[in-house]
Amino acid sequence: MNILVINSGSSSIKYQLIQMPEEIVAASGMVERIGLDGALISYKSGDFKLTQEVDIPDHETGLLKITALLLNEEFGVIGDKDSIHVVGHRVVHGGKTFSETVEVTPEVKEKIKSLVPLAPLHNPHNLKGIEVAEKVFSHAKQVAVFDTAFFQTMPQKAYQYAIPTKFLEDYDIRAYGFHGTSHKYVSEKSIEYLKSEKAAYSRIITVHLGNGCSISAVKDGKAVDHSLGFGPANGLIMGTRAGDIDQSVIFYLIDKLGYSADEVKDILLKESGMLGLTGFSDMRDIEAKSAEGDETCRLALYMNGYRIKKYIGAYIAAMNGLDAIVFTAGIGENSSVIRKIVCEDMEFLGLHLDHRKNDVRGNTLRDISVPGSSVKILVAPTNEELEIAKQSYVLVN
Incomplete structure (x- = not known):
């Protein structure tokens, strides 16, 4: 199964095409300086490496450029867009709603949008990446993986702030945690090694x-x-x-x-x-x-x-x-x-x-x-x- 992983930032898209369950990275790279002069796109597959300065006015153009590289007859790794079976998206803030990975639905997108005030520098761009990927890879399943999900196991004594309780109950003001995907990955690898x-x-x-x-x-x-x-x-x-x-x-x-x-x-x-x-x-x-x-x-x-x-x-x-x-x-x-x-x-x-x-x-x-x-x-x-x-x-x- 080909899974395209997208980490969409304010002016960048980091990507990897991973063959699962073999965990083989078929291609990887990054789009940088989206909407700015001197935009760059990089691509790596095996020993082949490419970096180009191209005009990338928006995220949709960036994702289309990535797709073109993946489809390239000379160094590409897929035959058509439908060869991408799943697109996995990093979403920084899932609030208290998302304690696990979910398939993207209209309701999920609305909830991610509602959480923008909690992560104004990240969630809007994560959502944009989802919306663009839905158009470019219309036959693929879209999946959202939340940075905050790993920390849903924190006890209330750890996540609640010592401010009036109404701010937690009415406005969900609490500690959520970030970099959860990284912490989950390395803690599991470390525990496996130590055992x-x-x-x-x-x-x-x-x-x-x-x-x-x-x-x-x-x-x-x-x-x-x-x-x-x-x-x-x-x-x-x-x-x-x-x-x-x-x-x-x-x-x-x-x-x-x-x-x-x-x-x-x-x-x-x-x-x-x-x-x-x-x-x-x-x-x-x-x-x-x-x-x-x-x-x-x-x-x-x-x-x-x-x-x-x-x-x-x-x-x-x-x-x-x-x-x-x-x-x-x-x-x-x-x-x-x-x-x-x-x-x-x-x-x-x-x-x-x-x-x-x-x-x-x-x-x-x-x-x-x-x-x-x-x-x-x-x-x-x-x-x-x-x-x-x-x-x-x-x-x-």
Whole structure:
């Protein structure tokens, strides 16, 4: 079965064509800068790679360009559009309605639309991807996989805010969690790996570190707490997002310094985090500057790691122990520096980092803890597209 996985953003479409149940990636790529000058489309199938600068005014044009590449007589991987049996869509916010993957219906689309106020930067573009795919692949089943679904298992003591209860009951204001597809995938892979060594690994902390960052407590395979809440802004320090901040700072910026609410939102979401601390949002630049002796960048790295360590401590308490910490996503998988900062001075937990293993890059799940450590340190490559394909395949079968 050919499943086309689409992750539709405000100006991009990330895609993979995956053959299921074999889990073979037949083709993959990305459309970037939709509606802007210098739009790009990339395509990879086996050893063949292609990147083109083309005019892509909207998402429909982008998806048609992707289809043309998949159908190309020379390097394409399908014979016609009907060879796409299922289109799996990443949808960021499912609210409290969607606790599992669903086939798209008019009612589902209306509910996704109603949740736009909860994820204004994501849900409109996710919905646009669905609507465009319905037109382009009219014979395929459309499936929605929700980032928030994995966190529907969080208990109320974890997801409810200490504000008047009417805001939860009347307006669904609560913690929902994000990056759920990634956390689900790596926690399942990690538990599967650990069970081969010990029968009852059940308390996992998954650390998703990219431009957006989040950390989850996963007990017995189910999420019990998570750092991101009502929106994808709090918790860990991110590329341009501040993460946790005293609400008094927001009031002070508005009431005393004269910033508008919109200006404060832009400051906290687009101008803060590692960018606000260092002038760089890319961790590679910050690590390079730190290595050259830049104390500002060095401090930012340790602030980043310190925030992660605090959440690890909280989640160990919440789960009454810990069996493994799992690093994933672009920074989590590739930054030996951040992993070292997070894991140092944690020996009291039975957590011992093997520095030689930590410095070795790899693209498979690996254990970087010292042999015999009671708490394992794992690096697990995430694969959100494969997780979406797997969930879509299970649903339609």
